[in-house]
Amino acid sequence: MGTIREVTHRKPRITSSLDEPVWLGQAESLPNRDFITLSEKMLIDLVRKHGDFTKADLAIYTDFSRTKITSCIGSLINKEIIVTNQATEYSGGRRSKTYSLNGKLGLVAAVDIGATSIDLGIADFSGKLLVRYSEPASIKDGPIKILGRVCTLLEKLLLENCLSIGKVKGIGIGVPGPVDFSVGALVSPPIMPGWDAYPIIQTVQQWFPSANVVVDNDVNVMALGEINQGAGWDVDNLIFVKIGTGIGAGIVCEGKIYRGFRGCAGDIGHIGVDKTGPLCHCGNRGCLETVAAGPAIAERALLAAQLGKSSILIKHYEENGMILRAEDVGDAAREGDATAIEVIRESGQFIGDVLASLVNFYDPQMIVIGGGVSNLGNLLLSSIRQAVLQRSTPLATRDLRIVFSEIGADAGVLGAVSLATEYMFSLSPAGSSQNR
Numbered sequence: 001m002g003t004i005r006e007v008t009h010r011k012p013r014i015t016s017s018l019d020e021p022v023w024l025g026q027a028e029s030l031p032n033r034d035f036i037t038l039s040e041k042m043l044i045d046l047v048r049k050h051g052d053f054t055k056a057d058l059a060i061y062t063d064f065s066r067t068k069i070t071s072c073i074g075s076l077i078n079k080e081i082i083v084t085n086q087a088t089e090y091s092g093g094r095r096s097k098t099y100s101l102n103g104k105l106g107l108v109a110a111v112d113i114g115a116t117s118i119d120l121g122i123a124d125f126s127g128k129l130l131v132r133y134s135e136p137a138s139i140k141d142g143p144i145k146i147l148g149r150v151c152t153l154l155e156k157l158l159l160e161n162c163l164s165i166g167k168v169k170g171i172g173i174g175v176p177g178p179v180d181f182s183v184g185a186l187v188s189p190p191i192m193p194g195w196d197a198y199p200i201i202q203t204v205q206q207w208f209p210s211a212n213v214v215v216d217n218d219v220n221v222m223a224l225g226e227i228n229q230g231a232g233w234d235v236d237n238l239i240f241v242k243i244g245t246g247i248g249a250g251i252v253c254e255g256k257i258y259r260g261f262r263g264c265a266g267d268i269g270h271i272g273v274d275k276t277g278p279l280c281h282c283g284n285r286g287c288l289e290t291v292a293a294g295p296a297i298a299e300r301a302l303l304a305a306q307l308g309k310s311s312i313l314i315k316h317y318e319e320n321g322m323i324l325r326a327e328d329v330g331d332a333a334r335e336g337d338a339t340a341i342e343v344i345r346e347s348g349q350f351i352g353d354v355l356a357s358l359v360n361f362y363d364p365q366m367i368v369i370g371g372g373v374s375n376l377g378n379l380l381l382s383s384i385r386q387a388v389l390q391r392s393t394p395l396a397t398r399d400l401r402i403v404f405s406e407i408g409a410d411a412g413v414l415g416a417v418s419l420a421t422e423y424m425f426s427l428s429p430a431g432s433s434q435n436r
């Protein structure tokens with residue numbers, strides 16, 4: 001017989017800083033937000049994801065009784081958060097009422113800041129995009145210039161479309177670096193001078209005092225877009241992989257973004273795949289992104305071309321003013337160039353090998369591939385798929401789907417709308433215990 005282990009020396013469990021972000025509930029936001037109960041929040045989240053719904057739909061997706069559903073719907077209608085639509089659907093021979101989020105209750109702004117671009121959107125409360133705008137920008141210009149530009153543009157877009165600034169109740173922002181989600185700030189981001197610990201939320205809130213501002217890493221934001229409006233709408237456990245200038249992953253666990261303890265989960269670009277590989281900006285050698293992201297694809301292709309292995313790649317290089325980009329390698333592959341095909345295959349193999357480990361570790365239902373380099377097409381996808389299938393356990397891959405993003409360049413903006421909306425309806429930390 002064994003003895004019971006002494007456990008009194010253990011320290012109490014530390015609560016993750018992500019449980020109660022400091023920014024939650026600081027903006028004016030919805031006047032009645034604090035009065036939303038946990039059950040109402042669950043219904044709102046379902047409706048955000050699935051659109052129009054009937055009481056019968058809610059009975060399928062929740063374990064609520066009919067009485068509870070009716071009472072929650074009544075309460076949310078009183079708070080003007082949902083509205084009743086014309087009865088159009090037939091259910092068991094009779095028309096049943098449908099309900100949806102009240103789009104007119106306010107506006108949500110979406111901001112997707114990339115390394116070389118700003119993407120903006122303005123949506124109504126139901127998540128429908130009303131305005132979409134993009135322009136090139138360099139993240140290296142620093143937060144004062146970039147955030148100033150973002151806020152000026154949002155004001156201009158609102159004005160041009162006769163939308164009131166005071167109606168903006170939520171702003172979701174994705175940024176291309178590691179974010180401490182609990183405070184909404186970047187932490188030692190590489191290639192982003194001036195952004196470390198910069199108060200993004202406070203800066204944007206000065207322009208839009210009525211809005212609750214939420215900041216997250218761009219890949220997490222894209223993953224959110226994908227589960228709410230893209231390829232992963234019917235999936236609760238997935239990995240979203242962005243392949244662009246770098247490589248990162250957004251992890252969706254049980255329908256929620258898994259951010260880890262500090263908020264930096266999913267930084268797969270710095271998993272080592274080749275100890276003798278190229279030096280990475282993180283200081284290590286042979287990180288995944290140094291051998292498989294966009295710049296690595298372009299560099300390897302150029303090297304091969306300069307050794308005389310591909311006249312097509314040299315043609316692209318010369319036509320572009322002595323620059324070869326990852327998309328040129330994609331074009332050359334589509335033209336049947338053997339060197340370009342080989343370079344893309346290698347990149348897919350590296351990414352697939354890392355994903356195979358993640359599949360064995362995490363057992364997701366789906367992997368969604370997005371980001372600029374995903375435009376290289378099916379060749380990349382098939383090599384990733386092949387590597388994953390080869391190296392993962394059969395049970396983990398039996399029903400695993402590996403697909404391209406369905407919302408492509410809009411993933412960041414649609415995800416930022418979801419991010420803002422999710423927290424607009426959150427319970428205040430003080431109200432969460434008594435409002436069940």
Ligand SMILES: [Zn+2]
Pocket residue numbers: 269270280281282283284287
């Ligand atoms: Zn690295």
